[in-house]
Amino acid sequence: AQSVTQLDSQVPVFEEAPVELRCNYSSSVSVYLFWYVQYPNQGLQLLLKYLSGSTLVKGINGFEAEFNKSQTSFHLRKPSVHISDTAEYFCAVTERGFQKLVFGTGTRLLVSP
């Protein structure tokens, strides 16, 4: 069975500082990996996805993530955050060819001036 661990429930950071949100997964088969963002009282919006190919994946709003198979990680990074990046971020995994997503518990990013 797959599982996703987001170790940090909350990450406070100052505006224009870099940030890394951590995600580790477990699975016995090859996987697809995703990061979603959720703003208050809204649905989830896809930030980026890893399906195959380059392990460094670039997404929207200046975010990127790196797939590390040996570490079973898919950490999300941004070199300089904005106040508008304040939101909850979810890492998710699915087995290749199968649509069921397993989500982590989320990391709340709090950006202050």
Next chain:
Amino acid sequence: DGGITQSPKYLFRKEGQNVTLSCEQNLNHDAMYWYRQDPGQGLRLIYYSQIVNDFQKGDIAEGYSVSREKKESFPLTVTSAQKNPTAFYLCASSISNQPQHFGDGTRLSIL
């Protein structure tokens, strides 16, 4: 614009009542999903449907029911058997090997 519409945005239920949450998509996606979101627990899968007239239980199906009579629609009924229904409910859809698209959610509260 194509997308997923969930209605209503806020819903209140009395004890012992069944309520139905609507989810409609015009993306021509085959698969549709219902998730429940509780604070600090991420999203948990309730039911999913990969084709019309077929659906499967997810991880927390007890107390819920669904139907999939049309490709565009996947309503979720929260029955009186669901003892703790207060949550944020999210509907999603997808086509094969593509990420899921989400609606804006329905927040259900108990009066």
